[in-house]
Amino acid sequence: MPEPVRRIVGKAAPLEVDDVDTDQIIPAQFLKVLSRKGLGKYLFYRWRFDEEGRPREGFVLDRKEFRDAVILVAGRNFGIGSSRENAVWALMDFGIRCVIASSFGDIFYGNSVKNGLLCVRLEEEIVRRLRGEAAKGGLTLEIDVDAETIKLPGGGIINFKLEPNVKRRLLEGLDEIEVTLREYGEKIRAYEDRMERYKMPRKSGLPLE
Amino acid sequence: MAKTVLEKIWDDHVLAVRGEDEYLLYVDRHLTHEVTSPIAFESLRTAGRRVRRPDLTFALMDHNVPTADRALPVRDEYSREQMRALARNAREFSITLFDYFSPWQGIVHVVGPELGLTVPGITLVCGDSHTSTHGAVGALAFGIGTSEGEHVFATQTIWMRKPKQMEVILEGSFKNHTTAKDAILYVIRELGTGGMIGHVAEFRGEAVKKMSVEERMTICNMAIEGGARTAIVEPDGKVYSYLEGTPYAPSGEDWEEAKRYWETLKTDNGARFDKSYRINVSGLEPQITWGTNPAMCIGVSETVPEPREFEDPAKRRMVERALDYMGLEPGQRIEGTPIDAVFIGSCTNARLSDLVMVARLVKGRKVAPGVRAMIVPGSMLVKRRAERMGLHKIFLEAGFEWRNSGCSMCIAMNEDRLGPGERGVLTSNRNFENRAGPGSRVHLSSPLTAAASALEGKIADPRRYSLASVDELELEWASPWIERNVLNPLRGG
Numbered sequence: 011m012p013e014p015v016r017r018i019v020g021k022a023a024p025l026e027v028d029d030v031d032t033d034q035i036i037p038a039q040f041l042k043v044l045s046r047k048g049l050g051k052y053l054f055y056r057w058r059f060d061e062e063g064r065p066r067e068g069f070v071l072d073r074k075e076f077r078d079a080v081i082l083v084a085g086r087n088f089g090i091g092s093s094r095e096n097a098v099w100a101l102m103d104f105g106i107r108c109v110i111a112s113s114f115g116d117i118f119y120g121n122s123v124k125n126g127l128l129c130v131r132l133e134e135e136i137v138r139r140l141r142g143e144a145a146k147g148g149l150t151l152e153i154d155v156d157a158e159t160i161k162l163p164g165g166g167i168i169n170f171k172l173e174p175n176v177k178r179r180l181l182e183g184l185d186e187i188e189v190t191l192r193e194y195g196e197k198i199r200a201y202e203d204r205m206e207r208y209k210m211p212r213k214s215g216l217p218l219e
Numbered sequence: 220m221a222k223t224v225l226e227k228i229w230d231d232h233v234l235a236v237r238g239e240d241e242y243l244l245y246v247d248r249h250l251t252h253e254v255t256s257p258i259a260f261e262s263l264r265t266a267g268r269r270v271r272r273p274d275l276t277f278a279l280m281d282h283n284v285p286t287a288d289r290a291l292p293v294r295d296e297y298s299r300e301q302m303r304a305l306a307r308n309a310r311e312f313s314i315t316l317f318d319y320f321s322p323w324q325g326i327v328h329v330v331g332p333e334l335g336l337t338v339p340g341i342t343l344v345c346g347d348s349h350t351s352t353h354g355a356v357g358a359l360a361f362g363i364g365t366s367e368g369e370h371v372f373a374t375q376t377i378w379m380r381k382p383k384q385m386e387v388i389l390e391g392s393f394k395n396h397t398t399a400k401d402a403i404l405y406v407i408r409e410l411g412t413g414g415m416i417g418h419v420a421e422f423r424g425e426a427v428k429k430m431s432v433e434e435r436m437t438i439c440n441m442a443i444e445g446g447a448r449t450a451i452v453e454p455d456g457k458v459y460s461y462l463e464g465t466p467y468a469p470s471g472e473d474w475e476e477a478k479r480y481w482e483t484l485k486t487d488n489g490a491r492f493d494k495s496y497r498i499n500v501s502g503l504e505p506q507i508t509w510g511t512n513p514a515m516c517i518g519v520s521e522t523v524p525e526p527r528e529f530e531d532p533a534k535r536r537m538v539e540r541a542l543d544y545m546g547l548e549p550g551q552r553i554e555g556t557p558i559d560a561v562f563i564g565s566c567t568n569a570r571l572s573d574l575v576m577v578a579r580l581v582k583g584r585k586v587a588p589g590v591r592a593m594i595v596p597g598s599m600l601v602k603r604r605a606e607r608m609g610l611h612k613i614f615l616e617a618g619f620e621w622r623n624s625g626c627s628m629c630i631a632m633n634e635d636r637l638g639p640g641e642r643g644v645l646t647s648n649r650n651f652e653n654r655a656g657p658g659s660r661v662h663l664s665s666p667l668t669a670a671a672s673a674l675e676g677k678i679a680d681p682r683r684y685s686l687a688s689v690d691e692l693e694l695e696w697a698s699p700w701i702e703r704n705v706l707n708p709l710r711g712g
Contacts, residue, residue: 028537029412029512033651038630042283042297044257044304061639061657085533087413090446090512091649093255093348095364113413116448117348121364173380175241187268187373194243197234198376201245202272208469208477209247209341211275 012126014183018107018153020080022144023070030084031091032118036100038092049096050103071104075147083141084111086134089118098125108153110160112137123176126183128155130170140168155180221487223384224453225419228359228484232342240380247341248275248358249371250327251314253305254282254632255346259369260308270312271375277336278309279317281326283632286595286622289320298633312372325598325624328352328440328566332432333600335465339454339481344371349566349648351443355435356462357454357484362443382448385418385494389426389438391501396681398576399434400568400646400665402426402498403441404506408516410496416446418494421486426500427452431708432461433572440567441648444513454481461704505681508650508663509553510541515650517553519668519680525549544652545660546640553662554678558642561586561673562655563619563666564595565629565647571601572705573646573666578613579686579709580670586618587676593620593635595627609695619673631656644672 040052058069070076082101088111089097098121101109107127112134114122122129130153132140143149143162152161155177160168172180179186190198222230235243249272251259256278263270270276283298285291293299302319309316317323323334328349331337339357344350346368353360363377371377389402407414420442427435435452442450459478462468469477504518515538517523523542526549529535542549547556563569563577574596586592594614596602602624605611611621627635629647631654637643639658646669650661662678671681689709697706 026533028533031512031649031651033649033654037653037657038632041254042295042301042632044261044300046258056653056657087416087446090412091348091444091651093346093362093364095255095258095366098364113416115446116416117362117364120367124364124366173240174238175378175380178238186378187266187370190243190370190374190376190378194235194374194376197243198245198374201232201234202375205245205247206476206480208473208480209338211248211277211336211467212470212473 012183015126015128015180016155021078022081022083022149022151023076023079024141024144025082025084028085029087032089032094032097033091035097041094041096046099049100053100053104080105081108081151082106083144086112088114090115093117095121098122098127102127123179132170221489223486223490224484225451228340242379243376244342244379246344246371246375246377248343250331250345251278252282252327253280253301255365257304259365262369263372268373270372273313276314278305278314279327280319282626284319284625285633286625286627286635322599326566326626329597332356335462335468338468340484348443349440351449352436352440352566354439354449354451356458361449383418383493385415385420386492387420387422388424388497389500390424391426391499393500396667397503397505398665399430399437401503401506402500403438404516405503407445407513410445412512412514413446418447420447420450422452432457433570437567453485505668511544511652515541519554522550522552523547554680556678558644560637560643561592561669562628562645563669564627567648568646568666569597571604574605574610577666577670578610578692580667580684581617582613582687584617584674586673590673590676592673593622595622596624598624607696628655644669
């Protein structure tokens with residue numbers, strides 16, 4: 011169950027790549043796990059380590075000035091591709107609490123909400139400007155989820171928009187299953203009572219050739 | 220009010236609305252596999268919860284299973300652990316499992332429709348993005364994450380915003396060795412990897428009507444690479460024919476009742492879409508990707524882009540980076556590029572009709588020396604059917620490896636992978652950096668283009684090869700199902 015997310019304050023790191031797919035965020039070999047924990051070391055693995063597992067120089071999150079970043083300012087279409095939730099777990103385990111981009115892959119976005127990773131959509135031009143600022147190092151942002159604002163060091167404010175349900179989930183950190191069963195249990199049962207037989211898989215089927 | 224097929228299925232499954240735009244949908248079918256499920260099961264166990272409807276839930280092993288001889292041990296200990304965990308979880312939560320040794324094992328998106336687990340008008344989810352494939356039989360199918368999967372296990376429901384809708388109209392008819400795969404690659408090339416984000420793609424038009432059900436699965440499968448939330452095609456008589464007599468589809472009176480319901484699942488005249496895109500497929504040539512996402516794609520006779528053609532510096536850098544990763548020169552012709560491997564497989568293109576197409580091109584011909592060419596059937600049922608038909612003899616004589624079913628080189632979680640710097644033509648759906656193994660260079664294409672490339676040891680234009688007719692394949696056997704759903708469509712019927 012995710013912790014409530016109300017305020018995120020910290021350093022922003024720039025990731026100047028569009029179309030970052032979840033294969034890049036965490037390669038398939040690190041999906042062979044039975045736990046959510048400890049995936050941060052595999053984050054952006056192929057960009058940070060060579061084929062023999064030796065560190066590559068210069069990846070932004072490994073540079074001294076960005077090692078403690080909690081906000082990632084990316085580009086267009088962040089998190090497209092595979093549905094692997096490991097991408098979100100790896101980002102969070104690494105210490106990232108918020109990703110800013112001009113658009114996100116749909117499944118990645120949904121997975122983020124479930125885990126309390128804040129995804130902020132902003133106009134492409136604003137994202138580019140923030141990324142430019144972040145690249146200089148030392149850009150600290152203050153994000154208020156309830157107010158839907160990002161406060162810049164100079165006092166400037168950028169507004170963003172969250173869908174009401176996303177905002178509620180982030181602020182409350184709910185156990186969704188509990189809520190669904192408690193508040194909607196009767197509706198679920200009512201559907202099950204009227205569910206047509208032809209929508210159900212038959213138990214005994216014909217053998218196939 | 221005029222409705223789309225998506226809206227009809229959606230409205231039939233909405234249990235509640237919360238806030239402005241959040242809907243609780245009942246899930247009629249939940250398919251699950253060994254890689255994205257163990258953590259969901261573990262969380263259920265920790266919370267003392269059960270699977271609400273094990274009778275609507277089916278598990279199988281596909282992502283990391285070896286495709287070599289099933290009698291051999293699974294060498295990779297992590298894969299073995301995940302396979303064991305799924306078996307344990309299926310037993311504990313009373314879920315039907317098609318395991319490594321099951322005759323019905325295969326890739327989840329091939330197995331669902333082939334066993335009749337997927338039928339029109341149902342909602343279906345699976346912890347895999349390519350779940351959009353099931354839209355080809357008229358199901359509303361969503362790829363979901365692990366936490367959502369846990370919610371479905373426990374409640375048999377999912378919370379979702381209502382997606383926007385986009386109609387993708389394919390007009391005309393395919394010519395000259397151009398296939399459904401080429402059409403969807405072209406659509407993604409035109410719209411970009413984010414072109415359909417937030418939308419469900421409904422494929423419509425003359426060319427879609429004419430497609431076999433398996434071809435429709437290819438286009439629905441890859442809609443996700445254009446960012447679509449999922450894809451759907453109106454079910455028709457071809458879908459009924461595909462599902463009739465399968466082990467889990469309704470039968471007897473239920474079948475008749477089901478068909479009456481399915482007949483209502485049409486997009487009404489005047490139904491509204493948020494976006495529309497239209498192409499004529501008649502003039503298309505075979506497509507192949509040159510870069511590191513599926514939108515980086517060109518016709519097989521074209522040249523790869525030159526970075527200096529792009530004014531936007533970010534775009535230019537992306538093209539430079541992709542060319543560098545792929546080991547290609549700016550502006551070079553793609554055809555004739557030497558390759559190391561060919562992979563015919565995956566949930567995109569490893570069904571029986573895909574294999575028959577490959578056989579039509581390679582019969583009596585030979586794979587070029589030095590090329591590793593493998594065929595990984597989409598399911599063990601596809602494999603057995605192909606063997607009874609005698610297709611495997613055509614492949615083995617041509618020099619292909621003939622393997623067991625699994626996701627294989629498409630995700631490279633088992634031993635089937637490309638080495639660093641190796642170049643392959645794959646019939647799968649993703650060409651991301653390192654997708655088929657660290658340093659791998661993947662070109663996506665249709666089965667015909669992949670087969671032609673295997674014969675030449677270079678990226679090749681399939682149009683230079685005559686295709687044997689279905690009858691010239693001299694098949695040893697075909698069931699009525701195969702005649703109806705696979706061979707007749709290829710005969711132009």
